[in-house]
């Protein structure tokens with residue numbers, strides 16, 4: 560077994576060694592271009608470039624295409640409004656975050672350090 564791993568660089572297409580970026584949550588990138596290798600990372604940290612959120616994966620790199628995924632549960636009261644009809648009133652909802660995803664390549668990503676979410 561070899562301890563030197565090579566991959567096809569997602570940016571330039573050359574065969575490259577890999578390096579681990581400890582300052583980006585141990586993201587595994589190609590040694591040549593420091594392009595994030597999708598197969599070796601799950602939830603790589605989003606890059607911030609020119610004030611835009613940029614997909615971290617070397618073969619994508621879409622700007623401002625990041626989505627928050629969430630799941631919502633809501634409890635709705637049921638009452639009988641007239642014989643044979645049950646009225647549903649829209650009750651309180653709660654949302655739980657399921658993660659973040661790039662709309663372009665549909666891979667999961669995570670928030671950059673030092674950023675927090677603000678909701679309307």
Ligand SMILES: [Zn+2]
Nearest residue numbers: 568571591592
């Ligand atoms: Zn490269």
Ligand SMILES: [Zn+2]
Nearest residue numbers: 614619661664
């Ligand atoms: Zn992407």
